[in-house]
Structure formats: C-alpha cells, structure tokens
Amino acid sequence: MWNRPRFDLKVRLTLRVAAISAACFAAISAYFLITADRAAHARIDGIAAIVAKTLELQQGKVLWAASPRPDFPNLDPVSAYVMTPGLCLAFRGTSGEMLQRFCSGAPIPEDPPPQIFTAFYHSLFDPGREAARPVILRGTKLGEAVVLVDPAVQTAEAWHEAGRLMLALAIALPLFCVLVYAALARALRPTRMIRAGLERIAANDLTARLPPFDLAELSAVRDVFNHLAESLDTALAERAELTRKLIALQDEERRHLARELHDEFGQSLAAIRALASSARQTAAQDCPSLLGECDGIARTATGMMETLRGTLFRLRPPDVEELGLVASLEGLVAGWNGRSRGETRFSIRFDGTFETLPATISANLYRIVQEALTNAAKHAGATKVSLELTMHPGEIALAIDDDGRSTDPAAKSGMGLLGMRERVAALRGRLSFEAGPAGGSALRVVIPLAAANPQVLEHAA
Structure with a gap:
C-alpha cells in the first residue's frame, strides 16, 4: 500500500505561513509598483499641462504685441522648473512634426535592474508612455505639448522601490518563520503529552x-x-x-x-x-x-x-498453593518427559524468586503452561520444548519455544490458546503467539504484578 510522506506539523504550518506572508509581500510590492506608475503618469500629465499653458501664454503675448516671435515655441523657461533626469519636453505641430525637443540626460544607474524585472515591468506598465496636451489659442489648435520619461529611468526607479521591499522581505521572512516555528512548537507542546x-x-x-x-x-x-x-x-x-x-x-x-x-x-x-x-x-x-x-x-x-x-x-492438577509454582511446574515437565518416552524433550528454567507469588497467579500460570505444552506436543508435533519463567521488576514473563509446526491452525486458533488468552486477559497481562525466529513457535506471556491485588484476582483461578 502506498504511504504518503509524513511532515512535521510545525514545519508544515510554518511553510504555509511563510507562503502566505510571501504572497502578502508580493501583493504589497505590486501595490507599490502600481501606485508608483500612476504617480509617474500623473506627474508627467501635470507637467504636460504646465508646458501647454506656458506655450499658450507665449503665443498670446505674441499676438498682443502684434509682432511675431521667431523663437516660438520656447521650452527653456519651463524646463528650468520641471526638468528631472530622463525627462523630455517637446512641442509637436499640427502636422505631427516635432518643432522643438528638450531632454535632460539620464544618469547611468549603479545597480541596473535585472533583465527579467525589466521585461516584467515593461509588459505590465508600459514605461516611457508620453503625455500630450493640446496648445489652443482663440479656438485654434497650434499643436501639442508632449512630455515623456526615459523608460530606463522609470524602470530603474521602480526596481529601486521594489528592491527595498525585496530586501525587507529577505530579512523579515526568515525571522518571521523562526518566530512562527517557535510559537507553534510552544503551542503544540501538549501534543507530546497526548502522544505519550x-x-x-x-x-x-x-x-x-x-x-x-x-x-x-x-x-x-x-x-x-x-x-x-x-x-x-x-x-x-x-x-x-x-x-x-x-x-x-x-x-x-x-x-x-x-x-x-x-x-x-x-x-x-x-x-x-x-x-x-x-x-x-x-x-x-x-x-x-x-x-x-x-x-x-x-x-x-x-x-x-x-x-x-x-x-x-x-x-x-496438584495443589499449586501447597507445592509452590516451581515444584508444580517441574513436576508437570517431568510428567511430560515421562509420557513422551524420549520423543519430545521438555526443559524448564527459572530466573527469580516465586515463593511469595499469589496463589491465583501461580494457578493461572500453571494452567497456561499446561495448555502450551499440550499444544506443542500434540498439535505442533514438537521434538524440543523449552520453558523460561522470569521475574522482572513489576511483572512476570513466561517464554515457551518449540520446534514444531508453527503454521498448524489448531495450534493458533484452538480452544487451548483461547483459554490461555482468557486467563492472561483476566490478569491484565499480554500474550503473543508467533512463529519463532529459527522455526517452530514462540509463546510470550507477560503478567503485571499489579494483578496480585486481591480485588483484581478474586475468583481468578
């Protein structure tokens, strides 16, 4: 079955917050670029209106003085006040011919914008678009006042503004992600307790x-x-x-x-x-x-x-309470060795002290071992069966290994195994019955000593 890759929740949430933050920064940058483009066009529209009005005044003075001025149109007076780097002023006659043009030089930028930004900016905002205002005197159109900005200058200014935002994003976003991750780690700390x-x-x-x-x-x-x-x-x-x-x-x-x-x-x-x-x-x-x-x-x-x-x-069986668990199990194993007449060899080993073990646990352990030996000898056809009973701090462990047929259905699902499971469940223990690492079967039983509580063990055996 195909499993999806697992990600840490804090990392996933942090990445999502970072993506949302980056999208917000991108939206803010786009807003600033659009605002800057509109401001630039409003500025050149205003300059075009001033140039047109100035030229109308110049022509009006000529008519008022009744003497033609050969220097019309004259853009020098207005250029002294409105000229900025990359700005061009021009007067276009009614025939479409530029009668006068005046441009200020554009400085070479120290940090030119990347080509990809230049292409992106040109595709969206069309820098260098001219602003034209008609020059009209007494209802007659004399021409147009034309103002435009060098596209390279406008693009460089936009890159300068966007660069500051990108620098702020590059500094703020990692710091913001670290703070978000730390906050999420603190907020999700209780999930460790839930997992435990x-x-x-x-x-x-x-x-x-x-x-x-x-x-x-x-x-x-x-x-x-x-x-x-x-x-x-x-x-x-x-x-x-x-x-x-x-x-x-x-x-x-x-x-x-x-x-x-x-x-x-x-x-x-x-x-x-x-x-x-x-x-x-x-x-x-x-x-x-x-x-x-x-x-x-x-x-x-x-x-x-x-x-x-x-x-x-x-x-x-013999009275386990009088004989003790160790003696009873040794007698059980000896009886199986005697009845098997050498066909199956049974061995048992003890590790720990079992004299003070409650009679109810001893009786149930005896019955479990009795059923396990019967399964191994009769159903699995084992020739070698080993038992080990170990006393651990807080629990008792029983291990029974044999070299019989581990795939025999009667050994895994018979009434004997069901009875063993019932006895182990009554003592709040754990039982597992699996194939052994070297063949055969391996039975493992763990019973907590807390099961020795008289209220828990009443009527257990």
Whole structure:
C-alpha cells in the first residue's frame, strides 16, 4: 500500500505561513509598483499641462504685441522648473512634426535592474508612455505639448522601490518563520503529552490521564481522551470480571468431571480388571484356551486406567498453593518427559524468586503452561520444548519455544490458546503467539504484578 510522506506539523504550518506572508509581500510590492506608475503618469500629465499653458501664454503675448516671435515655441523657461533626469519636453505641430525637443540626460544607474524585472515591468506598465496636451489659442489648435520619461529611468526607479521591499522581505521572512516555528512548537507542546498518553493506552496502561490544557481545542481532545480511557478501563474490568467467573466455573466443572471419572469410570475399570483376573483363574482350571482373552481384557483395563490417571492429572492438577509454582511446574515437565518416552524433550528454567507469588497467579500460570505444552506436543508435533519463567521488576514473563509446526491452525486458533488468552486477559497481562525466529513457535506471556491485588484476582483461578 502506498504511504504518503509524513511532515512535521510545525514545519508544515510554518511553510504555509511563510507562503502566505510571501504572497502578502508580493501583493504589497505590486501595490507599490502600481501606485508608483500612476504617480509617474500623473506627474508627467501635470507637467504636460504646465508646458501647454506656458506655450499658450507665449503665443498670446505674441499676438498682443502684434509682432511675431521667431523663437516660438520656447521650452527653456519651463524646463528650468520641471526638468528631472530622463525627462523630455517637446512641442509637436499640427502636422505631427516635432518643432522643438528638450531632454535632460539620464544618469547611468549603479545597480541596473535585472533583465527579467525589466521585461516584467515593461509588459505590465508600459514605461516611457508620453503625455500630450493640446496648445489652443482663440479656438485654434497650434499643436501639442508632449512630455515623456526615459523608460530606463522609470524602470530603474521602480526596481529601486521594489528592491527595498525585496530586501525587507529577505530579512523579515526568515525571522518571521523562526518566530512562527517557535510559537507553534510552544503551542503544540501538549501534543507530546497526548502522544505519550496514547502510547500508554496502547501498552494497556488504562490509568493514563491527560492534564488540563490552555487551548480550547486541546482541552476538548483531553476530555475525549480521558473519557475514552475511563470507558476502556471500565469495559476491560467488566470483561476481566466475567472472564474470572467463567474460568472459575470452568475449573469447577473440571473438578466435578474429575470426581465423576474417578468415582465412576475408575471404579468400573478396577472392577473390569478384577473380573478379568477372576475369569482367568476359572479359565485356567476349566478352559485354558480363554487365558489369552482374559489377559487381553486385563491389559486393556490397565491401559485405560493409566490413560484415566493422566486425564485426571490434567483435569485436577496438584495443589499449586501447597507445592509452590516451581515444584508444580517441574513436576508437570517431568510428567511430560515421562509420557513422551524420549520423543519430545521438555526443559524448564527459572530466573527469580516465586515463593511469595499469589496463589491465583501461580494457578493461572500453571494452567497456561499446561495448555502450551499440550499444544506443542500434540498439535505442533514438537521434538524440543523449552520453558523460561522470569521475574522482572513489576511483572512476570513466561517464554515457551518449540520446534514444531508453527503454521498448524489448531495450534493458533484452538480452544487451548483461547483459554490461555482468557486467563492472561483476566490478569491484565499480554500474550503473543508467533512463529519463532529459527522455526517452530514462540509463546510470550507477560503478567503485571499489579494483578496480585486481591480485588483484581478474586475468583481468578
């Protein structure tokens, strides 16, 4: 399945804020450029109006004096007041011919604008566009006063303005991003606590609770989290209580079945064996040919009694509370080694002190090991089974490894594994059953010592 790349939330939000800020700076720069272009055109329009009015006055004086002036039009008087670098003043006659033109020199800029900016600016604003005003005297149009600015000068001025904004952006934007990142890191600091709480919940620590937060959104998450943890804790406690009752009922049924088998079936087998012995004595005197059948009946009854004895041992194990967990498990392993007759080798190792372990945990551990050995020997066909019981600070760990068939469905989904899961769940523990690294199966059980609380363990075994 394709997974999308993951990004840090602070980095993602900072990048978005930076993109929005850059867009705002771009909009501000565009606003300044548009305003500067309009101001430049308004300025040359004003100059064109002044030049036209001056030329009209000059021509009016000529008519008033009734003597033609050969120097009309004369742009020198007005140029002394309005000329700036790159500015051109001109008078265009009615025929379209420039009768006079006066331009001031444009200085060479120390930092010329880049070509890309020049092309962009020319495509948007058309610098160097002329402003023309008609020169009219007594209703007759004499020509036009024309004013324009060198495009290079106007472009350089626009680049100068835009350059200052870009410099401000280059300085302010990184600093702004750092401040935004720091603010987001501080605001999102509670998310670490939320993540730690979720990890504790995932580890079956349902006592995890989140503290109050300043932000309303995180406070809502905290309320939902705490409510969920409390609901899960209650649900698991109710489930554990029901499981404990079911296990207690199951064990009581086992004890009842063991008594019935011992009292009824066991006595019947003993009677059959006694009758077979009596029949053999009678056959030895009257009908020797029946001796083989009598011996066969006796052997069958003896075998059934041995099988019954093993069944009774599994249904009603020795009293773990009196013998202790270590002795009970050693006896269980020794019994399996004796019954397997060398076909399967069972070994067990203890690490820690288990004398003070509560009887309820000991009884459940015994049952778990009993079911695990049965699965390994009968379902998985293992030839080597190793058990290790370790006491850690705050918990007990059980590891059972075998070299059997790890893919056998009966070993993974049978009633034995289900019973083990129920017992582990009743003790608030964890169970995993997976294929071993070198083949076979690996069963891991971890039971917290907090399960030794009498209120938690009541009726567990």
